[in-house]
Amino acid sequence: MADSDPEQEQQTQEQSEEPIMSEEPHMDTNFMDLGERLSCRFYEQQYPEIEDLVVVNVKHIAEMGAYVTLLEYNNIEGMILLSELSRRRIRSINKLIRVNRNEVVMVLRVDKEKGYIDLSKRRVSPEDVVKCEDRYNKAKAVHSVLRHVAEKKALVLEDLYRRVGWPLYTSYKHCYDAFKVALVQDDVFNGLDVPDEIKTELLTYIRRKLAPQPIKIRADIEVTCFTYEGIEAVRSALQAGQALGSAQEPIKIRLIAPPMYVMTCMTLEKDSGIELLNQSINAVREALESKGGTMEVKMAPKAVSQREESELQAMMERLAVENAELDGDDDK
Known part of the structure; x- marks a missing residue:
């Protein structure tokens, strides 16, 4: 029997170990831990725009206001100034806002260089809260689906967002709407830059996760x-x-x-x-x-x-x- 070529064996092994989806240079999973690989903002823009409504989680209450994390933007930090908590005179701050509770707030200022985000709670109407929470819950469901697929297929979540999530946010009013269409139509993911194996996994999990419940x-x-x-x-x-x-x-x-x-x-x-x-x-x-x-x-x-x-x-x-x-x- 002829001797095998060591160089050819090495090339064959390297080809078999290629990831399912081609990685961009900054997406090298060899240098990323699991938490980093599976963390990503919900939307394509890195920061919210002024007057956007966002959902935050209250982390700490200080003299100047409340320190929060923006749940839709990969938990970047922001602050609700004390003067922006309520239109009324503040007698007890704990009656207005509490640690670990989610709040709907409006973006007042974004300093992208320093990472400062000032927020307001008092400028948000009850109608705003309902609309924002509805959008957030849909985006959270989308995030859950994409994160599951990224974890199961050893992908970088942000890469999956770039190839699937964010393009669908552009094509549809909301990526969640695209996922709901996928419950009855198989062609929703046509034209997306992902292998068929990933599309199949997406469809399988969407139909299990988002199927309407009685x-x-x-x-x-x-x-x-x-x-x-x-x-x-x-x-x-x-x-x-x-x-x-x-x-x-x-x-x-x-x-x-x-x-x-x-x-x-x-x-x-x-x-x-x-x-x-x-x-x-x-x-x-x-x-x-x-x-x-x-x-x-x-x-x-x-x-x-x-x-x-x-x-x-x-x-x-x-x-x-x-x-x-x-x-x-x-x-x-």
């Missing part, structure tokens, strides 16, 4: 009917309301304790679920009133948390025990 919508109602058809009128009215549900958005109506009932609906769209329960409530009311009964909405349809569901379940179990005890007393 939301529970709940309403509480009281129904009564003291006419001859009483019980049957209530039963048929509740069935009329429940019949408006579908396989995609099923409606359930359960007894809490007479005359209180809870209506629930599982849906992927909050507004759609609320509208459906409102229609169901109207159907129950119309059917019941036609038989001489009445219905009162005790809690209008709304999305409920797991905690609220747990509290409802605990209350229903307690009432079931109490009713069982009463039935036992009647038997004596």
Whole structure:
């Protein structure tokens, strides 16, 4: 057998160890620890612009104001001046701002050379807070996806942002919107400078991470009917309301304790679920009133948390025990 060429073996080994994505000179992972490799700002610009709204985390409160880190800009430091905390007279600074809490603030000044960023809390309206938090939560979800892929494929996160995240921020209103489109379309990443292996990993994780989760919508109602058809009128009215549900958005109506009932609906769209329960409530009311009964909405349809569901379940179990005890007393 012919002797192998050591030089050729070395070239073959070097080729097999090449990274999946070509690295720029300043992206050499050999000189980066894990934390450095997986840290990056959310947006392409290194610093925010004046009057931008940003989300910060409060790190320290001093005489001059509060020292914070800008969560969307790789935790660069900024300061909320004491005079910019509130429009009102400050009696207790701890009632306005607390360490480790996130705040939405406005950028007043950016000194890129010295790294100074002055911020204001008092110039932010409640509407600004809602919009900024929505944008931040979307950007945070994007960051989570890209960071996961970078970690799994041993990539530099900033390099992945340059090739995927920031181009999609340009092509779409928000990179998150592109990821949502990717749930149903495979061509979102066409034209991006990344290998197919990375695109596949992105699509796989996006469809696992961002797939819509069912939301529970709940309403509480009281129904009564003291006419001859009483019980049957209530039963048929509740069935009329429940019949408006579908396989995609099923409606359930359960007894809490007479005359209180809870209506629930599982849906992927909050507004759609609320509208459906409102229609169901109207159907129950119309059917019941036609038989001489009445219905009162005790809690209008709304999305409920797991905690609220747990509290409802605990209350229903307690009432079931109490009713069982009463039935036992009647038997004596």
